Amino acid sequence: MEFTSEKNPKLSAYLTAINRLRIVKIQSVKEENSNVKTFVFLDRECAEAKPGQFVMVWIPGVDEIPMSLSAISPDGRSAITVARVGEATTALHHRKVGDVIGVRGPYGNGFLLTAPARKVMVAGGGTGVTPLVPLTESLVKLSAEITFLVGAKTRNELFFLDRIGDVVQEAVVTEDGSYGIKGLVTDLAEKILKKEKFDVIYAVGPERMVQKMFLLAEQYNTPFQASLERYIRCGIGICGSCCMGEYRICRDGPVFSSEQLRKARDEFGRLKMEADGTKVQL
Ligand SMILES: Cc1cc2nc3c(=O)[nH]c(=O)nc-3n(C[C@H](O)[C@H](O)[C@H](O)COP(=O)(O)OP(=O)(O)OC[C@H]3O[C@@H](n4cnc5c(N)ncnc54)[C@H](O)[C@@H]3O)c2cc1C
Ligand code: FES
Numbered sequence: 001m002e003f004t005s006e007k008n009p010k011l012s013a014y015l016t017a018i019n020r021l022r023i024v025k026i027q028s029v030k031e032e033n034s035n036v037k038t039f040v041f042l043d044r045e046c047a048e049a050k051p052g053q054f055v056m057v058w059i060p061g062v063d064e065i066p067m068s069l070s071a072i073s074p075d076g077r078s079a080i081t082v083a084r085v086g087e088a089t090t091a092l093h094h095r096k097v098g099d100v101i102g103v104r105g106p107y108g109n110g111f112l113l114t115a116p117a118r119k120v121m122v123a124g125g126g127t128g129v130t131p132l133v134p135l136t137e138s139l140v141k142l143s144a145e146i147t148f149l150v151g152a153k154t155r156n157e158l159f160f161l162d163r164i165g166d167v168v169q170e171a172v173v174t175e176d177g178s179y180g181i182k183g184l185v186t187d188l189a190e191k192i193l194k195k196e197k198f199d200v201i202y203a204v205g206p207e208r209m210v211q212k213m214f215l216l217a218e219q220y221n222t223p224f225q226a227s228l229e230r231y232i233r234c235g236i237g238i239c240g241s242c243c244m245g246e247y248r249i250c251r252d253g254p255v256f257s258s259e260q261l262r263k264a265r266d267e268f269g270r271l272k273m274e275a276d277g278t279k280v281q282l
Helices: 009-019 087-093 126-141 161-167 185-195 207-219 258-263
Strands: 022-033 036-042 054-059 063-071 077-083 100-107 119-125 145-152 170-174 200-204 224-227 255-257 271-273 279-281
Touching (some): 009 100, 036 063, 054 087, 077 126, 119 126, 126 161, 145 161, 145 185, 161 170, 207 224, 207 258
Antiparallel strands (some): 022 036, 022 100, 271 279
């Protein structure tokens, strides 16, 4: 693809548009569980997003944080689904219908979709299900046969089961057994992989879970894609705050293939960079 404005003015206009901070009004708010809310807004640029891409969300007077798009629609109806973990996400949880937030993006690469009618495993842990739902909605349109595994610590942390259930049948695993099968989502994945061959595995969730899914994919010789999280500041590959090995999560990811994860072995599943630049154990 040509990246200069003289050669590709359409692309240049799109890049200018996505990098502009757009002020959008919150159209609706849905409480998914006691700690997770979905915020719907209208944005033309997000209508073009690929599942797995993220936006930088500005909460006026507070901070700007990365959020995966949890809904993407050709009419621009878009959504983010936010777990309350700290200052910015708490401030966002206090926003109501009619309040404004800012968005930049969509950024990052997004998931690579498989060819039609292929057998796919999708594994989401905690808030990891967020980008996997638009991915699954797209895969269903390609007639993929999907096994969707959802994992959470406990029943109260689950969300999106209705949206997932609308498109595929999901298997739910909770660590305390309060809903679905008791155990870890990776244990169920292993059980299934022992019996069935998949063309691709997609995973999003806590990095230890994603790392285990990666190792399973390696063991069962299955192509793998995972979306990862790091501290993101600029979102466009400039500041270096999201580095993992040779990669910048915001620019080269957040979705990575097995091949890339093998190259990032020293840090993937082990280390992350804090806001002050120090590397700490995950
Ligand atoms: C590409 C990308 C996509 C993301 N998509 C989503 C999404 O769809 N939904 C969503 O809820 N979050 C998502 N996140 C995580 C989200 O950006 C952070 O949770 C948010 O920036 C935290 O901001 P804060 O100011 O509320 O918390 P901070 O004040 O920054 O942190 C408060 C506390 O929460 C902890 N914390 C911070 N981030 C996380 C985290 N991710 N998980 C658990 N604990 C954390 C910190 O260690 C700290 O102790 C995404 C992150 C990335 C990089
Ligand atoms: S957040 Fe700045 S380089 Fe990735």
